[in-house]
Amino acid sequence: MSGWTLGIIGGSGLYRLEGLEDVRTERVFTPWGEPSAPLVKARLNGVDLVFLSRHDAGHRIPPGDINYRANIDAMKRAGVTDLLSLSACGSLREELAPGAFVVVDQYVDRTFAREKSFFGPGCVAHVSMARPVCSRLSAMAVAAAKAAGVETVAPRGTYLAMEGPQFSTKAESHLYRSWGMDVIGMTNMPEAKLAREAELPYASVAMVTDYDCWKDDLAEVDITDVLAVLKGNVARAQDLVRAITRAMAAHPRTPSPDGIETVLDTAILTAPDARDPALVAKLDAVAGRVLGQTTQK
Numbered sequence: 001m002s003g004w005t006l007g008i009i010g011g012s013g014l015y016r017l018e019g020l021e022d023v024r025t026e027r028v029f030t031p032w033g034e035p036s037a038p039l040v041k042a043r044l045n046g047v048d049l050v051f052l053s054r055h056d057a058g059h060r061i062p063p064g065d066i067n068y069r070a071n072i073d074a075m076k077r078a079g080v081t082d083l084l085s086l087s088a089c090g091s092l093r094e095e096l097a098p099g100a101f102v103v104v105d106q107y108v109d110r111t112f113a114r115e116k117s118f119f120g121p122g123c124v125a126h127v128s129m130a131r132p133v134c135s136r137l138s139a140m141a142v143a144a145a146k147a148a149g150v151e152t153v154a155p156r157g158t159y160l161a162m163e164g165p166q167f168s169t170k171a172e173s174h175l176y177r178s179w180g181m182d183v184i185g186m187t188n189m190p191e192a193k194l195a196r197e198a199e200l201p202y203a204s205v206a207m208v209t210d211y212d213c214w215k216d217d218l219a220e221v222d223i224t225d226v227l228a229v230l231k232g233n234v235a236r237a238q239d240l241v242r243a244i245t246r247a248m249a250a251h252p253r254t255p256s257p258d259g260i261e262t263v264l265d266t267a268i269l270t271a272p273d274a275r276d277p278a279l280v281a282k283l284d285a286v287a288g289r290v291l292g293q294t295t296q297k
């Protein structure tokens, strides 16, 4: 028993994982609705793994319509201990060429039309997002990317989350570069915020597919070019997943060094007698640990 249950949210191009053992596919429902796709529960190198395709097979769901709350709730309910996102992204830096993998450590959230919290009227909570990713899982992702033979692995980087689905204008792309952003994508927010609210250690590998549209000597990002680069990235992402499970199998799990599994101890402000029982019931998986409930599987 390694104690790890690795959740993987696969983004564009990564609709399934290869080489899994004991595979079971489960359609699940959560109090927040249905996740993007059925959960694929399996084992890899002796480690329990739960895979979820963010856009579903066939890329059915655009970034702004993903039910991020259902996805995170489903992962939590499935017993996931550590959650790794694998995403396509655009590069806002010369040295991060297509094919580079960036293990994100910061975010700027510019999305504006999404449900961003499990909490709300009747149960108010404020979690810190100062350090939005799990340092241990991120370090393991860096090592696994290197083991997978990825040439450029950036161990940190700031991901600008945009609403989309359209790509940026040149003015936006230049603006984000002037802000010091490293990569751009449409999905890691509110996913990372919701993972934190659910006390799930989260890390994100952003795999560069293009230079967005800031480079005057290159054609602007175009989905055909993105798809061509994605194919190579996805093969190495599969190797990365194999490598990270090998590392997990070698070390029994201990709590996240960042205290992520206990953030709700001090985050909920609403007094017990002022809480909305209906919302509290919906929070059984996410916050049952502190709200004194039993999780419905």
Ligand SMILES: CSC[C@H]1O[C@H](OP(=O)(O)O)[C@H](O)[C@@H]1O
Pocket (backbone or CB within 6 Å): 010, 011, 012, 013, 054, 055, 063, 086, 087, 088, 089, 164, 184, 185, 186, 187, 188, 226
């Ligand atoms: C295929 S380009 C645009 C699309 O890809 C990224 O999604 P994901 O993070 O799920 O790989 C990006 O954020 C856009 O949603």
Ligand SMILES: Nc1ncnc2[nH]cnc12
Pocket (backbone or CB within 6 Å): 088, 089, 090, 091, 162, 167, 168, 184, 185, 186, 209, 210, 211, 212, 213, 221, 226
């Ligand atoms: N340039 C870009 N902007 C936003 N999301 C992306 N995903 C892949 N490339 C992207």
